[in-house]
Amino acid sequence: MKISKLWDFIEVLDVKGDPEAEVTGVSYDSREVKPGHLFVCVEGFNWDGHDFAEQALQNGARVLMVQREIPVTGPGVTVIRVKDSRKAMAAVGHVFYDFPSQKLKVIGVTGTNGKTTTTYLIKSVLESAGYSVGLMGTIAIRIGDKEIPALRTTPESLDLHRLFAEMVEDGIEYAVMEVSSHSLDLDRVGYVDFDYGIFTNLTRDHLDFHGNMKNYLDAKIKLFKSTDKFNIINADDPSSDTILERIKNSPTPAVTYGIKTRADFSARDIQLDPTGVKYNLAWKGKNIPIEVRIPGIISVYNSLAAAAALLCEGISPEHVQRGLKEVEGVRGRSETIDTGKGFSVIIDYAHTPDGLENILSTIRGYAKGRIITLFGCGGNRDREKRPMMGEIAGRLSDFVIITSDNPRKEEPHQIIDEILPGVEKTGCSYICIVDRREAIEYALEMAGKDDIVVLAGKGHETYQELEDYKIEFDERKIVAEILERMGNDQA
DSSP: OBGGGGTTTSOEEEEESOTTOBOSEEESSGGGOOTTEEEEOOBOSSOBGGGGHHHHHHTTOOEEEESSOOOOOSTTOEEEEESOHHHHHHHHHHHHTTSGGGGSEEEEEESSSSHHHHHHHHHHHHHHTTOOEEEESSSEEEETTEEEEOSSSSOOHHHHHHHHHHHHHTTOOEEEEEOOHHHHHTTTTTTOOEEEEEEOOOOSOOHHHHSSHHHHHHHHHGGGGSEEEEEEEETTSTTHHHHHHHTTTSSSOEEEEESSSOOSEEEEEEEEETTEEEEEEEETTEEEEEEESSOSHHHHHHHHHHHHHHHHHTOOHHHHHHHHHHOOOBTTBSEEEEOSSSOEEEEEOOOSHHHHHHHHHHHHTTOSSOEEEEEOOOTTSOSTHHHHHHHHHHHHOSEEEEOOSOOBTSOHHHHHHHHHHHHHTTTOEEEEOSSHHHHHHHHHHHOOTTOEEEEESOTTOOEEEETTEEEEOOHHHHHHHHHHHHHHHHO
16 A cells, blocks of 8 residues: 555644555554554553654564654655544554445444443344344454454454454455444544444443543544434433434434333333343334343343344344344353352443442342342542442342452552442441452352352453453353362262
């Protein structure tokens, strides 16, 4: 690709070297640079790509894209200085990979909770209707039969456009993706041609990054200003009025869904039980029976969002019904493990106050025995939600085990100390066990007939983040090992 193809897409401050230079690849990681590459220098949270420009040149970079002046050595090097290297990097991916998102139908889902499940529901319906679907989100990236581990909810822009290009090459028709607030603020989804934007809800999360709820919402709203077909908005969420007001002049129509509030797509006659949900979807005078085999009122909202988008897309009600029913669960989302010992274990990603309240309220609705809740809070993240989650756990559980989640660079004891006031105000019995494996073992050993042990916070994750490294930590394996040992001890 000649770099001159970029001039219509990026704000260039100056060019030193050959403005017609040819590049054979693009990268933002100097370790991945190969001869002939364009290297984009972007500032990260813990590093600055400008500091690795020399290494990129040593690896063969031909063109550097920078946001600030840097000393450059070596002949034949072209340096493009831009106003914003993150925005420019998204444009580079868009152009280099030949505008791949324009060749797909892209559905973006944003919100605090429900993004992952909603994308899986959409994928199932589209596949039921005979379409080939790519998926990108928190758990994994799926392109045809290929599964790629997800490093973050929404990939970096260069990676994102490359993945779109792979989807196009593989004959994928729809790309369904989670769109995080970070990705919207940091231009990771720049130059993505979204057909649909879906809003699930907005509750307290990521305030360590955004600072306040207004900034958090502002980030989410960016998605709905970059869509072409429809914006699908949860009318029951308190933020919906603000969103609808902010996008009212958009040429892209907005439709709403909800349970409590008058909406274009409504759920009526809702039935909840431990195996899932049933309801009638009311839309344009029709009542479409819906069944989803994932429990909880949140499943009504997630499936409503999916159904609304797909019915707007022209997918038949029959395919919507079939696709929603075929999803039996999503890894780490209300994932139930049958222990064979008279009690059950539920693994859920609930790492926000709202997420924890949703899963525990659902279980409280059908639990026959005690609810034993094990959870912690992430380190180097919003500290104010810690006592809030403690209060929710104490109020909706019979016993609480406070432990570590991903402590990162924080002292685990300090995190637990900030959770405790919330639990204590409820009067619920509790214990603090810092080591999460020991905490899980304690929970399983104390569980009796009909009890439900809730392991909240990790969900699909198979690791723990400690300081600057990760350790393997798959709660499914850990539960299985402990149960096997318990069985041997009883034999």
